[in-house]
Amino acid sequence: MNFNNMFKRNIAMKIVSFSMALLIWFYATTEQKVEIRMKAVCEFQNLGESLSVYKTNSDTMDVLFKGKSRDFLIMNLLRRRPTFKINLSSLDKGVYKFTIDKESVRVEHSKNIYAVSVLFPKNIELEIDSVGKREIVVYPVITGRPSNGFTISGEVKVLPQKISVTGPKKMIDSLNMMKTEEISIDNCKKEIVKKTKLNFEGRPVLSEIKEVTVKIPIETVITKEFKDVPVIFVNKKSGISIEPDSVSVDIRISGPGKMLEELLAGEISPIIDISNIYKKGIYTVQITIPKQKYIEVLSINPQSIKLKAK
Incomplete structure (x- = not known):
């Protein structure tokens, strides 16, 4: 028996029969x-x-x-x-x-x-x-980190910065900001300008503005060194004299290229807090640098010194 010939005969009739059987099965099943x-x-x-x-x-x-x-x-x-x-x-x-x-x-x-x-x-x-209405700030939600050797180099800007919202007065009065949906900066090597939707977080709040433009500046990280930067003594007690009364340090920092290229030594302010020195003696004190946005202090040399109070 030739099976190939058997399947090839009356193909149209076989298709019709199969279709009818399928329809009957479908009808019987879906009637349940x-x-x-x-x-x-x-x-x-x-x-x-x-x-x-x-x-x-x-x-x-x-x-x-x-x-x-x-x-x-x-x-x-x-x-x-x-x-x-x-x-x-x-x-x-x-x-x-x-x-x-x-x-x-x-x-x-x-x-x-x-x-x-x-x-x-x-x-x-x-x-x-009752319905309330007010203007609130838009807060950009940023996740991730730029590519190695790059960093956020300045203020993240949102346009528009504020939006008008309406909704239940109790909720509107307690609402201080409206977050955006997450914006990932993972592995980025240049400035990001992106339109992103607002995240209402399921609140019954309405706004004519549904999305904003977020601008995130990203630059190459560089390092810079400053030699012999004068240290400032702060919180000195009256009646106490300190030796030595002048100290300088070497500082190494990293940060966004443009910012560091324009940064002067006088804008970096190493300090020694001597508020705990109130009587004669020898003290070991730490030299610190107040934190500055976008700038990381890599090293201070020396990190501490000995002072004589008299």
């Missing part, structure tokens, strides 16, 4: 009634313009639905989602509690799918507040 647990989304309606929903215990509910497999399949294909609506037209500021019954939960344009029971939560609790 099933129960499926899904999340229904709450829609608050008709709230006064001067009011806003401040917080809720939940804006979704787990609901058990029943219907034919076919209807659930169509629902998913058309991206229809279960919802329940709460009418807030008669409400003012305050705290309210609504019990949601299964009849109020439905899938639009899907009459054959219906709620069997509301599982969790059984109630929706919410607080309504």
Whole structure:
């Protein structure tokens, strides 16, 4: 028997037969009634313009639905989602509690799918507040590190720097800034200018501005040395004299190229704090340099000296 010839004969009839069998199987399968647990989304309606929903215990509910497999399949294909609506037209500021019954939960344009029971939560609790409005600063969220040998070389700029937000007054009054979505600078070797979205973090807050431009200056790191930089004595007690009364050190620092090229020795201020020297004696004191933005102190030579108080 030649199997190749057997499969080649009546190909059209075989395709039709297979298609019919597939359709019958699909129809039989999707005609079955099933129960499926899904999340229904709450829609608050008709709230006064001067009011806003401040917080809720939940804006979704787990609901058990029943219907034919076919209807659930169509629902998913058309991206229809279960919802329940709460009418807030008669409400003012305050705290309210609504019990949601299964009849109020439905899938639009899907009459054959219906709620069997509301599982969790059984109630929706919410607080309504008056609407507040104010300007707040945008804070850029930066993650990662530039490539080796590079660094952030100056102020990170955000345009616009401030945005106007509206929402529940209690929330608006406590909101000090609006963060952006994360901006990674991993392995970067040059300035970054990027549009990024604001991160509302799920707050019921609105703004006409949804994204900002963030500018992050990145430059090559260089090192620079200063010789014989005078040290400043601070917090000296009255009636105490110090020997030696003048000291100088060598300093080695690193930082952004342009900044260090323009930096003068007088702008680096090594200090010795002698606030703890209040009587005669020999003391070992540390030499420190106040921290400066974008600049790292690599070495101070010497790091400490002996002083004689008399």
